[in-house]
Amino acid sequence: MGVPIGTARDITLRALDVLASADVLAAEDTRSLRRLMDIHGVPLDGRRIIAMHDHSGSKVVDGLLAAVKKGQSVAYASEAGMPLIADPGFELSRAAAAQDVVQTCAPGPSAVLTALVLAGLPTDAFHFAGFLPNASAARRKGLEALADVRATLAFYESPKRIGATLKDAAQVLGASRQAVVCRELTKKFEELRRGTLAELAEFYSSGSVKGEIVLLIDRGDSQSISEVDLEEVLKEALETMSMRDAVDAVSKAHEKPRRQVYQLALALGK
Numbered sequence: 001m002g003v004p005i006g007t008a009r010d011i012t013l014r015a016l017d018v019l020a021s022a023d024v025l026a027a028e029d030t031r032s033l034r035r036l037m038d039i040h041g042v043p044l045d046g047r048r049i050i051a052m053h054d055h056s057g058s059k060v061v062d063g064l065l066a067a068v069k070k071g072q073s074v075a076y077a078s079e080a081g082m083p084l085i086a087d088p089g090f091e092l093s094r095a096a097a098a099q100d101v102v103q104t105c106a107p108g109p110s111a112v113l114t115a116l117v118l119a120g121l122p123t124d125a126f127h128f129a130g131f132l133p134n135a136s137a138a139r140r141k142g143l144e145a146l147a148d149v150r151a152t153l154a155f156y157e158s159p160k161r162i163g164a165t166l167k168d169a170a171q172v173l174g175a176s177r178q179a180v181v182c183r184e185l186t187k188k189f190e191e192l193r194r195g196t197l198a199e200l201a202e203f204y205s206s207g208s209v210k211g212e213i214v215l216l217i218d219r220g221d222s223q224s225i226s227e228v229d230l231e232e233v234l235k236e237a238l239e240t241m242s243m244r245d246a247v248d249a250v251s252k253a254h255e256k257p258r259r260q261v262y263q264l265a266l267a268l269g270k
Helices: 013-021 030-040 060-068 089-097 112-120 136-145 162-173 197-206 227-240 243-253 258-269
Strands: 023-025 049-051 073-075 126-132 151-156 178-183 191-196 213-217
Touching: 013 030, 013 073, 023 030, 023 060, 030 049, 049 060, 060 073, 060 089, 112 151, 112 178, 112 191, 112 213, 136 162, 136 243, 151 162, 162 178, 162 197, 162 213, 162 227, 162 243, 178 197, 191 197, 227 243, 227 258, 243 258
Parallel strands: 023 049, 023 073, 126 151
Antiparallel strands: 151 213, 178 191, 178 213
16 A cells, blocks of 8 residues: 655555544554544554554564455555565565465555656656665676666665765766656655755755655666766776776776776776
């Protein structure tokens, strides 16, 4: 069941009907769902909300499916937005499908789709990659794997890591690539900040920000990069990466022969 990503009034009439009529309620964050129900005047009527998050374990999933098999209706809500999108509810849905348990979805708001509508980047094709790894090395590898995707790239990101992620993205995907940081969508302090990856990395390098973030990065172009620009991009990559990783990342990001980039790296080393 889709719930608001910020503004409580974004809930659908169908979602309110589901919350009022379900025999069993489950949620990623029980307090958030209880607060949402209180705002809209939906009573619990003696029902308790079962917590289902990353640390719940298989017993919770088994219990919810057992309730369905007994003829009860079970409603699951993520903390915000559509369920199962980078969300622990996926395990419940997968288990239900494996056991042929009937399930449906009451659709609602989605942070990634809301960001795409507002950002002004191409929407004819986009690739949602969820959360990137926490560690910088793993994050760069994840970005390298997406360098050739000809679509707008979409990520969820922690406000504590957005600066580091933008810096890695600038090095791997190209400093001049356009991007948009979408923060606190539909909330009071909603903010969209546009610029190149280099510009945004610089802006967010001074410290962490608050709120939920969707990061969108424009698709890569096949346009050729000048030798001067290529040298600058390679210099930036070599500051934080080994020669091998820097050469691989730059050659992939700018569709240059690896040998050409490697020779340039050797020249810079001298």
